[in-house]
Amino acid sequence: MSEQNSSAAAQDDIVRIEHVSNSYYENQLGIFGKRKKNQVLRDVSLTIHRDEFFGLVGESGCGKSTLANCILGMVPFEGTIEVAGMSYGKANRKEFTRHVQAVFQDPLSALDPRRRIGEILREPLDIHGIGTKEEREAKVKEMLETVGLDASYATRFPRELSGGQRQRVCIGASLMLEPELVIADEAISALDVSVGAQILNLFRKIHDEKDFAMLFISHNLNVVYYLCDRIAVLYYGEIMEQGGAKEIYDNPAHPYTRILQAAIPDLKPGKEKKEMAFVEAKNARPWVEGACPFYRRCPRALDECKKAPPLTNIAKEGEPEHLVRCWRHS
Amino acid sequence: MAEPLLSVRRLSIGIRSNKKTYTAVDKVSFDVYPGEILGIVGESGCGKSITAMSLMGLLGSGVSVTGGNAFFEGRDLLSIKGKERLHMNGNRISMIYQEPMTSLNPLMKIGRQIGEPLRLHTDLPEKEIRARAREMLDRVGMRDGDKIFKSYPHQLSGGMRQRVMIAMAAIANPALLIADEPTTALDVTTQAEILELLRKMNRDHGTSIIFISHDLGVVGRICSRVLVMYAGRLVESGPSAAILGDPEHPYTEGLIASIPEVEDRGEDLPSIPGRVPSVTEEHAACPFAPRCGKATALCSKIPASMRNVGPDHFVWCHNVHGGSR
Numbered sequence: 001m002s003e004q005n006s007s008a009a010a011q012d013d014i015v016r017i018e019h020v021s022n023s024y025y026e027n028q029l030g031i032f033g034k035r036k037k038n039q040v041l042r043d044v045s046l047t048i049h050r051d052e053f054f055g056l057v058g059e060s061g062c063g064k065s066t067l068a069n070c071i072l073g074m075v076p077f078e079g080t081i082e083v084a085g086m087s088y089g090k091a092n093r094k095e096f097t098r099h100v101q102a103v104f105q106d107p108l109s110a111l112d113p114r115r116r117i118g119e120i121l122r123e124p125l126d127i128h129g130i131g132t133k134e135e136r137e138a139k140v141k142e143m144l145e146t147v148g149l150d151a152s153y154a155t156r157f158p159r160e161l162s163g164g165q166r167q168r169v170c171i172g173a174s175l176m177l178e179p180e181l182v183i184a185d186e187a188i189s190a191l192d193v194s195v196g197a198q199i200l201n202l203f204r205k206i207h208d209e210k211d212f213a214m215l216f217i218s219h220n221l222n223v224v225y226y227l228c229d230r231i232a233v234l235y236y237g238e239i240m241e242q243g244g245a246k247e248i249y250d251n252p253a254h255p256y257t258r259i260l261q262a263a264i265p266d267l268k269p270g271k272e273k274k275e276m277a278f279v280e281a282k283n284a285r286p287w288v289e290g291a292c293p294f295y296r297r298c299p300r301a302l303d304e305c306k307k308a309p310p311l312t313n314i315a316k317e318g319e320p321e322h323l324v325r326c327w328r329h330s
Numbered sequence: 331m332a333e334p335l336l337s338v339r340r341l342s343i344g345i346r347s348n349k350k351t352y353t354a355v356d357k358v359s360f361d362v363y364p365g366e367i368l369g370i371v372g373e374s375g376c377g378k379s380i381t382a383m384s385l386m387g388l389l390g391s392g393v394s395v396t397g398g399n400a401f402f403e404g405r406d407l408l409s410i411k412g413k414e415r416l417h418m419n420g421n422r423i424s425m426i427y428q429e430p431m432t433s434l435n436p437l438m439k440i441g442r443q444i445g446e447p448l449r450l451h452t453d454l455p456e457k458e459i460r461a462r463a464r465e466m467l468d469r470v471g472m473r474d475g476d477k478i479f480k481s482y483p484h485q486l487s488g489g490m491r492q493r494v495m496i497a498m499a500a501i502a503n504p505a506l507l508i509a510d511e512p513t514t515a516l517d518v519t520t521q522a523e524i525l526e527l528l529r530k531m532n533r534d535h536g537t538s539i540i541f542i543s544h545d546l547g548v549v550g551r552i553c554s555r556v557l558v559m560y561a562g563r564l565v566e567s568g569p570s571a572a573i574l575g576d577p578e579h580p581y582t583e584g585l586i587a588s589i590p591e592v593e594d595r596g597e598d599l600p601s602i603p604g605r606v607p608s609v610t611e612e613h614a615a616c617p618f619a620p621r622c623g624k625a626t627a628l629c630s631k632i633p634a635s636m637r638n639v640g641p642d643h644f645v646w647c648h649n650v651h652g653g654s655r
Binding site: 059060162163164165192193194195196197198200201204205219221222223225226227245246249259260262263264265 | 373374488517518519520521522544545546547548550551584585587588589590591592594595598599600601602603605606608
């Protein structure tokens, strides 16, 4: 019985990330300078289920974009990443891209300035040889409609569009091959608030119509809480907390998640937020080799935090997984 | 109420492009009172940054003030030039910018850089200037002040650079500090620290602050009064609790509603249709009319006058009823 369950779960996983680490070398100054190793991701493991919105949050430099680039096969890494049962490799690059597509932060630099919108949307179909010429044209028209642009946009150039419209084109292009996973890396961060809300609504609308999972990467916790089913909080290349979005919002367990949550500017007056506690605590402690990555900034650190804590499931029996990397919860 | 520190009246700014002049800021009037933090919010292209730049006399080529005044300490900030301007900037009015890296001199050590305003504006001996610069580093909450004093900007993180910018802006004890999106490039936790620092400066030294941001949440956290701008015009102004809690203008309402919150999960966000108009487009009498759900024929013909809808709370909209002034 349990075996059946686990195989059913494996089928529901569209992305399996296991023990992924990534590092790069930085040259120090001078000809005798040593090469310094910088670890970006430290043993990250997570799975994304079919058809869900998975949010990845963290501050700049925590490795969230690096993880996305690892999935896309754009940077080398140790460990295994499987998307729809496939690992990225030189030989199956083309096949692999049919399963994974991405939407980036700046839509203008993501679009070829010398191509018309229609050509940009048709390109993935041309490359993969899908359909006849007429079918491709029909698909482009259909996609323009899906992302909320009318057919006349097919003959325009990216520079003639506004930021929000360009992002709509990027989203359309990413969906042309009907991938199982779309990675949205800070996809609404560069947009105005009112336009960003339109794009969020668009994601929700398309998700209702089509089947795909999304890895939504953002530094904005509010957006992730709003949009995603499950989230992971990344700090210094390690997952600090992972679980259902609503659950983490209501019961954040890791001190770092709590600090992030307290730091979000809130529109609702009356919600008292304690900012000073962590302002004072920041880098209050000296670095200890092998300590919990958050040890230096943690306002609630204990003595045992000088050893790295394991990722523990704190959910009650029968409830969805809620993982926390903190000694206070293990 | 006390005498305003800065009084901007009917400020208009034009951008010249292709032999035409486009209006980027249209007859904007507001006051900044001593010791207050005034927020200016709006989306890109609404004219909030250019308004600040005009007060500092830093408008680029092709951009010029086409009308209005800005009285500050008995002078009109929009017309002073040369020595008078030099006396003003960095001394009586300072500005901090969004990207601290590009506004610091990469070849000058932090300690020397922070002391620059005093070197320019006072006759203090170099030793005294250095001592004050060192003291400023403590005041902006930098640990390891001695080490940072001798560092170069590239050795610091974004949050630390922004602290250096604030130290430099505050060293001459200006009466007015203009902060243009000072936390937009920073992480949320660093942002909370910088906001706390600005609040402390305001509290301890009575510095008035104009805080420009596109983020209503941030503005609500730090500002006592808020101006909302859209396409170069003021659409609403008032105490921040009133603006965020009980907005009157359809644009402000829409802007607040489009901020995602966990309570909205599973529902579409009530977003504003359309997009922010660019400066080069012709506006209707009310620039928001094409995107507004409540717009009537009147909105595209006659600009709305200012209506008073609450204590110190003003709205420029035909469909809001309140006493005209």
